[in-house]
Amino acid sequence: MTxxxxxxxxxxxxxxxxxxxxxxxTLIFGVMNIINIAHGAFLVLIxxxxxxxxxxxxxxxIVASVVTTPLMFAFGWVVYTLVISRVRNAPPSMSVxxxxxxxxxxxxxxxxxxxNKFKSAAPxxxxxxxxxxxxxxxxxxLFGFLAAMAVLAVLYxxxxxxxxxxxxxxxxxxPSGAALVGVGASGTAALAFAIGxxxxxxxxxxxxxxxxxxPASHYDWISRLLGIVVLGGMGSLPGALVGATILGLAExxxxxxxxxxxxxxxxxxxIMAVLLFRPHGLFGARLREDAP
Amino acid sequence: MTERESAPKSTGPLRRxxxxxxxxxxxxxxxxxxxxxxxxxxxxxxVLLLGFLLAVQASAWNIISGYAGYVSIGHSMFLGLGAYxxxxxxxxxxxxxxxxxxxxxxxxxxxxxxxxxxxxxTRGHAFVIITIAMLLAAQIIxxxxxxxxxxxxxITLPLPFWGRDYQNIPFYYIFLVMVVLTVxxxxxxxxxxxxxxxxxxxxxxxxxxxxxxxTTRFKIVAYAASAFPIGVAGSVYAYYLTxxxxxxxxxxxxxxxxxxxxLAGGRGTLxxxxxxxxxxxxVSEAANVYGGGDSARVLLFGLALMVVVLFLPRGLxxxxxxxxxxxxxxxxxxxxxxxxxxxxxxxxxxDLPSPAVSRAARASDxxxxxxxxxxxxxxxxxxxxxxxxxxxxxxxxxxxITGLIGxxxxxxxxxxxxxxxxxxxxxxxxxxxxxxxxxxxxxxxGHLGLGRTYQVTRLFKDMTVQENVVAPQxxxxxxxxxxxxxxxxxxERARELLDIVGLAxxxxxxxxxxxxxxxKLVELAQVLMLEPKLILLDEPAGGVNPSxxxxxxxxxxxxxxAGMTFLIVEHNIPLVLELCDPIVVFSRGRPIAEGPPGTIRxxxxxxxAYLGEDFRLEPAGPAGPPAGEGVR
Numbered sequence: 001m002t003x004x005x006x007x008x009x010x011x012x013x014x015x016x017x018x019x020x021x022x023x024x025x026t027l028i029f030g031v032m033n034i035i036n037i038a039h040g041a042f043l044v045l046i047x048x049x050x051x052x053x054x055x056x057x058x059x060x061x062i063v064a065s066v067v068t069t070p071l072m073f074a075f076g077w078v079v080y081t082l083v084i085s086r087v088r089n090a091p092p093s094m095s096v097x098x099x100x101x102x103x104x105x106x107x108x109x110x111x112x113x114x115x116n117k118f119k120s121a122a123p124x125x126x127x128x129x130x131x132x133x134x135x136x137x138x139x140x141x142l143f144g145f146l147a148a149m150a151v152l153a154v155l156y157x158x159x160x161x162x163x164x165x166x167x168x169x170x171x172x173x174x175p176s177g178a179a180l181v182g183v184g185a186s187g188t189a190a191l192a193f194a195i196g197x198x199x200x201x202x203x204x205x206x207x208x209x210x211x212x213x214x215p216a217s218h219y220d221w222i223s224r225l226l227g228i229v230v231l232g233g234m235g236s237l238p239g240a241l242v243g244a245t246i247l248g249l250a251e252x253x254x255x256x257x258x259x260x261x262x263x264x265x266x267x268x269x270x271i272m273a274v275l276l277f278r279p280h281g282l283f284g285a286r287l288r289e290d291a292p
Numbered sequence: 293m294t295e296r297e298s299a300p301k302s303t304g305p306l307r308r309x310x311x312x313x314x315x316x317x318x319x320x321x322x323x324x325x326x327x328x329x330x331x332x333x334x335x336x337x338x339v340l341l342l343g344f345l346l347a348v349q350a351s352a353w354n355i356i357s358g359y360a361g362y363v364s365i366g367h368s369m370f371l372g373l374g375a376y377x378x379x380x381x382x383x384x385x386x387x388x389x390x391x392x393x394x395x396x397x398x399x400x401x402x403x404x405x406x407x408x409x410x411x412x413x414t415r416g417h418a419f420v421i422i423t424i425a426m427l428l429a430a431q432i433i434x435x436x437x438x439x440x441x442x443x444x445x446x447i448t449l450p451l452p453f454w455g456r457d458y459q460n461i462p463f464y465y466i467f468l469v470m471v472v473l474t475v476x477x478x479x480x481x482x483x484x485x486x487x488x489x490x491x492x493x494x495x496x497x498x499x500x501x502x503x504x505x506x507t508t509r510f511k512i513v514a515y516a517a518s519a520f521p522i523g524v525a526g527s528v529y530a531y532y533l534t535x536x537x538x539x540x541x542x543x544x545x546x547x548x549x550x551x552x553x554x555l556a557g558g559r560g561t562l563x564x565x566x567x568x569x570x571x572x573x574x575v576s577e578a579a580n581v582y583g584g585g586d587s588a589r590v591l592l593f594g595l596a597l598m599v600v601v602l603f604l605p606r607g608l609x610x611x612x613x614x615x616x617x618x619x620x621x622x623x624x625x626x627x628x629x630x631x632x633x634x635x636x637x638x639x640x641x642x643d644l645p646s647p648a649v650s651r652a653a654r655a656s657d658x659x660x661x662x663x664x665x666x667x668x669x670x671x672x673x674x675x676x677x678x679x680x681x682x683x684x685x686x687x688x689x690x691x692x693i694t695g696l697i698g699x700x701x702x703x704x705x706x707x708x709x710x711x712x713x714x715x716x717x718x719x720x721x722x723x724x725x726x727x728x729x730x731x732x733x734x735x736x737x738g739h740l741g742l743g744r745t746y747q748v749t750r751l752f753k754d755m756t757v758q759e760n761v762v763a764p765q766x767x768x769x770x771x772x773x774x775x776x777x778x779x780x781x782x783x784e785r786a787r788e789l790l791d792i793v794g795l796a797x798x799x800x801x802x803x804x805x806x807x808x809x810x811x812k813l814v815e816l817a818q819v820l821m822l823e824p825k826l827i828l829l830d831e832p833a834g835g836v837n838p839s840x841x842x843x844x845x846x847x848x849x850x851x852x853x854a855g856m857t858f859l860i861v862e863h864n865i866p867l868v869l870e871l872c873d874p875i876v877v878f879s880r881g882r883p884i885a886e887g888p889p890g891t892i893r894x895x896x897x898x899x900x901a902y903l904g905e906d907f908r909l910e911p912a913g914p915a916g917p918p919a920g921e922g923v924r
Contacts, residue, residue: 035417037365086602093363094601096420097551100365101597104548108591116587215587219544223428226421234417261436268429271422272410279414 002134007256008249009135013145015248017206020148021221022228022240023155024199030235031168031192034084034095040222041103042197046072046204047121047213048114054121054208061121061209062147069201076197080190088189103218110215121208144206151202152241155195159237168192220264227271232283239283246270312613316475316563323468327461334459341460341532343573344467348525350553350565351474355518357551358560359487360511361494362412363420366427368546370400370519373430374526375536379447380440389449389531390466393524400523401516408512415497415507427542434538446537449530463532467525471566474521479562481517488755488763488777490514491560495752502712503764504738504822510773548593549576556600558607567609572596663690665826665857671710671720671730672881673703680706682881683720688826693848693858695872697865697892703881704861705747708828712744713737725825739767741825747834747861749811753804757795757814760803762786764821789817793847809840816847826857833864845871869893 025039046068050061083102087095125143129136159165171188207213207221228247232239250270254263274282327337349371357363374396378389411422434441441447454462481487489510492500501507530536549572557568579592604611666688673681681703688694696704709715711722713734722730729737751760762777762785775782790796793813798806803814812832819827832848833841848871852858862868868875869889877885877898885895892898 029417035421083598083602090605091361092417093357093361093420094605096363096365096417097555098598098601100548100551101594101601104590104594105598106594108587108594111587111590216590219424219428223421223425227425230418230421259436261432265429265432265436268425271425272407275410275418275422279411279418281418 003256006135007252009137010141011249011252012245013137013141013248014252015245016145016152017141017148017203017210018225018228018248019241019244020152020199020206021203022225022232022244023152023237024196024203025225026229026232026235026237026240027155027168027199028193028196029229030237031171032088032189033092034087034193035092035099035226036084036193036196037096037099037222038079038103038106039099039196039200039225040218040220041106042072042075042200043204043207043221044213044215044218045106045110046200047208048110048119048215050205050208051119051121052114054123060123061205062123062143065147065202065205068205069198072201072204073194073198076194077190079197080193084193085186085190088186103222107215107218114215116214116216118212118214119208120212123209126209140209144210147202147206151199155199156237158195164191168195224264224267227267230281231271231274233281236281236283239281242282312563316566320468320472327464331461337460337464339573339577341464341467342577343570344464344471345525345529346549346553346573347471347566347569348467348474349522349550350557350569351471351478352518352521353550354554354559354561354565355478355481355490356511356514357518358554358565359482359490359494360514361560362511362515363551364423364515364518365420365547365551366423366425366544367518367522367550368543369423369427369430370404370522371526371529371546372434372536372538372541372543373400373403374523374528375530375533375541376434376441376447376526377523378527378530379449379536382449383442383447388453389527393527396527397520397524400519400526404516404519405512408515412511412515413508424544424547427544427547431538431542434542441538444538446535446540447530449534449536451534452531460532463528466528470521470525470528475562475566477517477521482562483776483778484774485762485765485777485782486510486513486773488759489765489773491755491759492752492763494560495754496750498714498734499746499750499752500763501734502714502738502744503818504735504767505763505765506733506735506768508733513773545590545593548597549573552593552597552600554607555597556604556607558609558611561607561609564607564609568607571608664688665690665725666711666859667723668707668711669721669723671707671717671722673706673710673715673717679881681710681717684878684882686876686883688857688859690857691852691855692874693852693860693872695868695875696859696861696878697863697868697875698878702878704878705830706881707878708744708830708861711737712742712828735765736768738765738822738824741823742828743819743822743824743826744828745812745815745819745830745832747830749808749815751803751811751814751818753802755803756800757790757803757806758783758786758799760814761789761817761821764818766821766823786817786821789820790814792820792850793817794843807840809836809844812836813840813844813847816844820851824856826859827851829858829860829862831862832860833862833867841867 021043025036028034028036028039049071050064050068053059053064053067054061079102083098084095087098123140125139129138130142131137157165159169167188168191171192211217224247228240228243230243231247232241232243247267247270250266251263254266258266323340326340330336349367353364353367357367374393377396377399378392381387381392381395382389407422407426411418435444437443452462481490489500489505492503492505493507493510497507526541530541553568553572554565555568556571557566558564575592575596576589579589600607664687666686668684668686670683670685671681672679672683684703684707686696686707696707698704706715710717710730711724713729713732713736717730720730721728724737724740724742727740729740729742732740752763755763759777762782765772772782777783777786787796787799790799793816795806795810795813795817798810803811806814816827816829816832829848832844836844845867848858848860860868860872869892873888874886875889875892876883877892877895884897885892887895
């Protein structure tokens, strides 16, 4: 029983972190219909930056997100303006390939500059845990989860309570209508992309503590996050949260009762099973079939 | 475009082979002779051999991602599946990989069908995501299913049975033959109705479904067809390598080279993927020699992918072709409507070729005119708070030209979408020809005999007029799917139908280059290919000039005389009054009046609907102006 509770608690903690990582991806997809394959590479890039800052200055990796988040916001803005905006009107498959190429460029640059070795930031509390009842709460997981939830709450607040957020949501639902009331599609798109990228600032910092990583890790991450987005329904923020929780649980439960090696596979099996019964994902809206 | 060039031009008495095929043939000959001329150079042979392997993969990838437009970024999974099939069979049962290669192809195909059946039922982006996830999943399985795959240790295969003196020359020829077979397979597919359907899916999937293309089946079959050659190649490749392991066999970089090769060469063309494969392979080899191994290659391929997407999105071959065509302009006939009008005038009388209306004629013979063909009972559709269609009833009888009029936003087009399956009704029933159809997929409704045109034409603009007309699938049979689209019975029928609308001489022009009115006629011919019993026309006269309109109404009348039933939405009230009987008036999502033109013209409710409640003409009398005039 304790073992089960332990696994569920861990699964929820991991799910929360996954949700944060997937939120930017689903936001970008929802607003501009672009699947940012480079999202995983952004995470690994920031994990690398965080690791480097931690090693050089000893700054706590999760606190370092105060620096990395604005960094990624600016980075996202620049990347969108210089690169992504060029394929705004091309078929969506082109943006997939473009961001895939960009992911490889980031991977290649990291390979050359940081080397092809596993890294992991290990702050002082790295291996400590809180104990509540019979359950242990690893500090790193807990802090990561709390940071993720805080950022998701801010993101939710920005999207629902501010003019900027309403503009982004308006552009998501009806770009031409939004343009008519003064919400420019391109400015909103750049903003949404920048916000989506900024979430990887925190996400990547958490990643650097929780998981060992190396430049090519971004493939694992992007397929995992895309799985969450597909499961939850593409473009849906609540969907990403639910999808991330389900997959976090599935992963830890398999790791506890099955084997660690198969836990990633269970991840993909769950996605396929859900798609079998709900082709549009859990929260995905069925598109108007006649839309050209 | 290559595939269009491969069609024999009907102009000119000489059957001439397009230049591009001759170039391909010359390259093939050179490659066949190369090991004979230069047998003691294993290095260039090895480079070419890997080029062949990539060409097979890129050509196969092109079927799902080029023709059908569904990009896969996990296609090297099939190479790994083929390799592991051969490896496992060789280790367990001592089967030579060359013999087990077809099994590798079958395994890849089965997996593709399984994955495709799950993710290709919907439109959109889930597919591309799942392809990369499945590639990684395959890698995980290969690492962990140690009993079957020996895990990370990998599998060592037997050495080739031929002597060392032959080096890799047998592999060279095996892979070269596979390139030829794969390209031939791809060329054949593209020239069938199946191939036309795939391109239709790429250009407008919703429209493709409405002309009877079972988009789900087409996409799954295309995915499977693109997996088979790669599976076979994977088995042979394993034999060539003599050692396989999970990371090498299910490599993402492999997938990227496939994508890059096809994209750089020209996605959707026949030879583009092959050309791209050689270019990518040479660049990759150069990077190996002069650069620093794998990590430099990741950077290089990433940059190359970005550059190709941003600056060469169409690929080398189409770019070179359009450059060549600019340098050597061909005589393109001046496109206007004159030809269409003359062609029609030249045709004698209303003797319609039988295939055009066979099903409709049969239906009207069997049951006689006047029978209820389409019945909508209490259909509703809401978009948020707006009730576009609100408990509407509508009856269309066999043999009529029923008109549907009503102000903008009264729900006419939405009703069309509910009938043809573009949207699903929230409530109500729709019956067609004695069957309830409101839960059927759009293409099934097409197979039953429902055809429609669109307010703004939705032709596949990059396809030729001929291909547009040949693409529809009148039934669900596999035989129809693989029927030739360029030659053969179906192509013949398409030409006859183009003759009916008087556009046969534009058969080989891209549909996008026709005038709007001509496009409307092509769309009608396209619908006729479905052998419909009922045709729904959405504003056929909108944006069409008067002389073209004459052609259009002439065709409608002739078809109707031959037994075809029509339901027409139209704002040109005089035209409707002249052409249609009965006429149904729609307002606020439901019919408010129905009757022959004479009655509708006088109906005060119709005036209200069009001009608002406050607007009142003088009490309708013989002296009052005809309503139709006021509405225009």
